[in-house]
Amino acid sequence: xxxxxxxxxxxxxxxxxxxxxxxxxxxxxxxxxxxxxxxxxxxxxxxxxxxxxxxxxxxxxxxxxxxxxxxxxxxxxxxxxxxxxxxxxxxxxxxxxxxxxxxxxxxxxxxxxxxxxxxxxxxxxxxxxxxxxxxxxxxxxxxxxxxxxxxxxxxxxxxxxxxxxxxxxxxxxxxxxxxxxxxxxxxxxxxxxxxxxxxxxxxxxxxxxxxxxxxxxxxxxxxxxxxxxxxxxxxxxxxxxxxxxxxxxxxxxxxxxxxxxxxxxxxxxxxxxxxxxxxxxxx
Amino acid sequence: xxxxxxxxxxxxxxxxxxxxxxxxxxxxxxxxxxxxxxxxxxxxxxxxxxxxxxxxxxxxxxxxxxxxxxxxxxxxxxxxxxxxxxxxxxxxxxxxxxxxxxxxxxxxxxxxxxxxxxxxxxxxxxxxxxxxxxxxxxxxxxxxxxxxxxxxxxxxxxxxxxxxxxxxxxxxxxxxxxxxxxxxxxxxxxxxxxxxxxxxxxxxxxxxxxxxxxxxxxxxxxxxxxxxxxxxxxxxxxxxxxxxxxxxxxxxxxxxxxxxxxxxxxxxxxxxxxxxxxxxxxxxxxxxxxxxxxxxxxxxxxxxx
Numbered sequence: 204x205x206x207x208x209x210x211x212x213x214x215x216x217x218x219x220x221x222x223x224x225x226x227x228x229x230x231x232x233x234x235x236x237x238x239x240x241x242x243x244x245x246x247x248x249x250x251x252x253x254x255x256x257x258x259x260x261x262x263x264x265x266x267x268x269x270x271x272x273x274x275x276x277x278x279x280x281x282x283x284x285x286x287x288x289x290x291x292x293x294x295x296x297x298x299x300x301x302x303x304x305x306x307x308x309x310x311x312x313x314x315x316x317x318x319x320x321x322x323x324x325x326x327x328x329x330x331x332x333x334x335x336x337x338x339x340x341x342x343x344x345x346x347x348x349x350x351x352x353x354x355x356x357x358x359x360x361x362x363x364x365x366x367x368x369x370x371x372x373x374x375x376x377x378x379x380x381x382x383x384x385x386x387x388x389x390x391x392x393x394x395x396x397x398x399x400x401x402x403x404x405x406x407x408x409x410x411x412x413x414x415x416x417x418x419x420x421x422x423x424x425x426x427x428x429x430x431x432x433x434x435x436x437x438x439x440x441x442x443x444x445x446x447x448x449x450x451x452x453x454x455x456x457x458x459x460x461x462x463x464x465x466x467x468x469x470x471x472x473x474x475x476x477x478x479x480x481x482x483x484x485x486x
Numbered sequence: 487x488x489x490x491x492x493x494x495x496x497x498x499x500x501x502x503x504x505x506x507x508x509x510x511x512x513x514x515x516x517x518x519x520x521x522x523x524x525x526x527x528x529x530x531x532x533x534x535x536x537x538x539x540x541x542x543x544x545x546x547x548x549x550x551x552x553x554x555x556x557x558x559x560x561x562x563x564x565x566x567x568x569x570x571x572x573x574x575x576x577x578x579x580x581x582x583x584x585x586x587x588x589x590x591x592x593x594x595x596x597x598x599x600x601x602x603x604x605x606x607x608x609x610x611x612x613x614x615x616x617x618x619x620x621x622x623x624x625x626x627x628x629x630x631x632x633x634x635x636x637x638x639x640x641x642x643x644x645x646x647x648x649x650x651x652x653x654x655x656x657x658x659x660x661x662x663x664x665x666x667x668x669x670x671x672x673x674x675x676x677x678x679x680x681x682x683x684x685x686x687x688x689x690x691x692x693x694x695x696x697x698x699x700x701x702x703x704x705x706x707x708x709x710x711x712x713x714x715x716x717x718x719x720x721x722x723x724x725x726x727x728x729x730x731x732x733x734x735x736x737x738x739x740x741x742x743x744x745x746x747x748x749x750x751x752x753x754x755x756x757x758x759x760x761x762x763x764x765x766x767x768x769x770x771x772x773x774x775x776x777x778x779x780x781x782x783x784x785x786x787x788x789x790x791x
Contacts, residue, residue: 266687288689300680303783304702313698317690347784 212369212401213242213265218274220260233426234260238274240420240429242369247395247402249412249419251458257427258405259373265403266294266371279368290318292369293362297377299354301346301361308333308342311361318365332360335394352383359394369401377407385446388414392441409462413437413454414446421461431461519564526561529553533563562752567759570752581753585739585760592723592735593764595651599658600719600768604712606659607666612696614667615674625671632664636722641729650732657726662715669711673704706783709776716768724761736761 220235234257242248250258263269265276267287278286286292293314301310308329315325333339336356346354355375362370376384388411395402406412412419413435421431435454437445445451526533529551538545555561571582610628614621636657643660644653677699685695727737736757743754 268683268687287687290688292687294684294687296680296684298680300678300684302681302699302702304705304780306782314688316698317685317688317694345782 210244211241212244212246212279213240213403214275214277215240215261215265216275218261218264218271218276220257220264220269221272235264235271236426236428238427238429240432242401242403244368244401245399246418247404247416249404249406249416250422251406251409251412251419252422252427252430252462253424254407255425255427256422257425258422261422261427262371262373262403262405265369266292286368290314290365291367292371293365293367295355295358295362295370295372295375297374299346299351299358301354301357303346306343306345307338307349307357310346310357311364314361314365328364329360332364333357335363335397336360336390351379352387355379355387356390359391363394363398363400366398367400369403372402372404374405374407376411384408384411385443389443391415396440409455409458410446413451413458414441419454419458421458423464430464433457433461522561522564525553526556526563530556530561531558559748559751562755567752567755570750570756581756585736585757588734588736588739589760589764592720592727592737593768595654595726595735596658596716596719596723596764596768598652598655599660599722600662600716602655603659603662603715603719604666607663607711607715608670608708610663610667611670611674614671615700616692621671628664628667631660636661636725637728640726644726644730650730654723654726654730654732654735658719658722661718661722665714665718666708666711669707669714670704673707673711674700676707677703705780709772709780712772712776713769716772717765720761720765720768736764 215238218235218238219233222232222234224231234255238261240248250261252258260269264271265278265283267276267283276283279289279291281289281291301307302313305313308326311329311332312325315328320328330339330342333342336359338353338356338360341349341353341357346357349357358375362372376387379387392415402415404412404415416435417439419433419435420429421433422428423430433454437448437450437454526549527547528549530549530553532549533545533547535545537543558566571585572580574580575584610624614624639660640657643656644650647653647656681699681703682695685699690698723735724737724740727735728741730737732738739757740754740761743750743757747754
């Protein structure tokens with residue numbers, strides 16, 4: 204799989220994001236500063252960091268839902284806006300955001316409709332994705348009839364239906380309880396294994412980040428910088444037992460220490476070491 | 487709620503739920519009729535019957551008070567009004583048949599007006615939602631248009647246009663488009679903003695966003711507008727008929743009832759009852775269509791069952 208492994212899917216260089224001042228007496232908010240990151244095809248990258256570190260903002264910049272103040276983002280070799288227009292990625296948000304007036308199958312077909320796919324092909328492809336996320340029996344149910352976990356599975360099916368180069372996920376399991384979350388993690392890995400999609404995953408949970416990823420990008424508090432990048436050297440195929448191995452706990456500790464700002468991580472930071480903000484910014 | 491099974495479909499108790507509004511309505515109706523007769527019993531005219539319903543029981547009731555508005559001419563007994571529906575005229579047609587015929591004629595014009603008004607209202611709202619500048623300038627004018635008394639405008643439209651039944655439909659359109667526009671303006675903005683982001687992430691065109699997000703999300707609000715607009719269309723049709731020479735609609739029956747009130751007060755009341763039935767009927771029809779179209783969505787409104 205030589206070529207696939209070396210192809211760069213996402214190239215982020217020198218990205219910064221400053222939000223203009225809003226409200227009375229507020230100062231501009233520096234959400235991101237000097238982000239450099241390269242994501243190769245087939246990787247599973249987690250972005251983790253304290254609240255307000257800009258990980259969601261970074262994800263949205265990659266998805267061209269917001270523009271960087273400076274720096275460049277290339278997805279699949281194209282500028283991010285072009286990748287969005289070409290429908291190169293699928294996005295899963297923290298809330299499933301399924302349309303209430305469409306059945307589960309109708310929701311999964313939505314991107315295909317926007318893309319102009321013919322009806323028979325749409326039905327076939329939607330059925331394929333629903334089988335992948337094990338929701339085939341609920342194809343004709345409506346979102347409100349499904350549990351939270353099932354709704355997110357439907358949202359994942361929808362995000363994958365156009366076979367995107369990259370899957371962007373913003374804390375998709377954040378609203379679920381821990382047991383459901385762990386189960387969904389396993390299901391996501393199964394799906395990832397089948398589709399070989401590149402994944403950029405934002406999370407608050409260290410356990411989740413280590414369990415799912417090939418690399419964990421640790422970000423610092425605002426202004427968001429990359430504090431450390433940790434290669435997760437666990438076997439590619441992970442099971443429930445993986446969570447109980449020593450290697451797993453080792454990496455969890457590495458990530459936790461990187462979050463705390465100690466320099467004892469396995470891999471040194473790929474950008475500037477985190478500096479304590481000398482100037483207090485609002486918030 | 488970590489269970490991974492789908493919630494049960496709400497089919498149990500569905501009959502009981504559907505029956506409740508009907509039972510409620512009938513109860514209110516009965517209370518209204520009892521109140522009507524109670525008022526007459528307290529302050530109406532003397533009530534004399536030799537043989538009640540042929541049973542041989544004689545009734546002679548003199549109410550203790552005398553209300554001027556409760557005489558047998560001004561406020562006929564409910565059964566007198568009910569019997570009036572069965573009274574036949576010179577051509578052998580019963581009042582009920584006459585009124586139903588008139589109501590259907592008025593209904594047709596109201597339906598045309600409702601359709602045109604709804605299309606106009608929705609189209610206008612779609613335009614205003616996409617062109618912010620127009621919204622700010624047009625909405626006050628639209629609101630002002632509705633405050634001009636329709637009684638004053640109707641003759642202008644119906645007689646001035648010389649369009650006869652179509653002029654009547656225009657008046658119905660005039661009263662219909664406003665609630666639909668206002669409801670649609672709100673409805674077209676009622677989508678979850680994150681859903682709009684989702685559409686943007688798929689680079690959906692503005693047309694696709696309108697068709698696949700805004701319009702479906704606006705349907706509950708649209709139907710609220712339709713509920714108000716449907717009876718308004720009926721009112722518009724009747725008011726439109728009033729100044730015209732149209733003989734076939736309910737307005738003509740109402741005018742006739744007014745002219746011959748001293749001779750046969752019950753007829754006017756019968757015409758009023760028929761108009762009310764028509765108004766209620768179109769409302770119930772809208773609610774029925776709404777329940778069917780929104781059948782897959784989670785039940786929120788009790789009347790919508």
